[in-house]
Amino acid sequence: MTKMGKAIAHGAVTIVNAISCGLGAALGVKLWTEATVKLTDEPDVIDGRIISDPSESTELIVKTVKRVFKHLNLENVYGAYVETRSNIPVARGLKSSSAAANAIALATFSALNENVEDLTVVNLGVDAAIDAKVTITGAFDDACASYFGNIVVTDNNSRKVLKLFNVENDDCKVLIHIPSEKKYTVNSDIKRMKAVAREIEAVHREALSGNYWTAMTLNGLVYSAVLEYNPKIALDAIMKGAIAAGLSGKGPAVAAIVPNEDVEHVLGAWQQYGGTIIKTEVNREKAQVLR
DSSP: OOOEEEEEEEEEEEEEOTTTTSEEEEEEEEEEEEEEEEEESSTTOEEEEETTOTTSOOHHHHHHHHHHHHHTTOTTTOEEEEEEEEOSOTTSSSOHHHHHHHHHHHHHHHHTTOOOOHHHHHHHHHHHHHHTTOOSSOOHHHHHHHHHOSEEEEETTTTEEEEEEOOOOTTEEEEEEEOSSOOOGGGSOHHHHHTTHHHHHHHHHHHHTTOHHHHHHHHHHHHHHHHTOOTHHHHHHHHTTOSEEEEOTTSSOEEEEEEGGGHHHHHHHHGGGOSEEEEEOBOOOOOEEOO
16 A cells, blocks of 8 residues: 655634634735645544654544545545644644644545545545544634635635635735743633624624725724733734734734734734744635645
8 A cells, every 4th residue: 555645735824713703804824834744444443643842742644534534435445644743833722723624635535546626625624633632613714724725715604705805915024923831722712702792893894895904903902901911011012013913813822914024023022922923924825735
């Protein structure tokens, strides 16, 4: 058995966090996860290894491959060995699970030599993330931004893409401040987040109308207050020239969209907060099979 597939999907940062009301938006960034899937002739045996973070659970790997096999009625035909590697920090709000699920699902279809529609891959990955309990809502917005790139505005409740925006800020970088501690989505305070549903619905309307950078900042301020994060990290970035900055996901990472000429100013302001800082760019490429 030598059938193998390999695929890549990218990371994303939050514009509107959908946990409170089911409406979301996210921005693709040039962080990445690669997955390699090798089919075996041992049905129902799925082994996985996360090369870049071996201490993390492989449950999402197992659930994603199972979802693809079930979709194709092949769960009694194949097993799989899966390896993933990534430069996306885990459990910081940077959509590591969405990127992994997209890459694993796409690589599995490739190993099976099956053509598949983009949203089928996304939805199978969302289902797998729910199965693996690494998400609360399924994170359809994050999965779409990871898969399609650019800005995606969604209704997560009905799993509909409401709008795609091609980001034209070529003269900007995406800076991400990453504290040392991890925070897993399933441990978040859902009740507190749902208390601001009406406010986040208003922020979502801003994103849908094209005011996505305003939405990103407002969303970050609201969720920082709700989850008791320090809003100064994002506000310092705004003060130093960022056109948007806010908490990504349920945190603790903060992302900022910064014109090239202001990157050093924001980096300087963020030094006082410790942790690490990633400098990346908007991703405009779809997830893809690697040959």
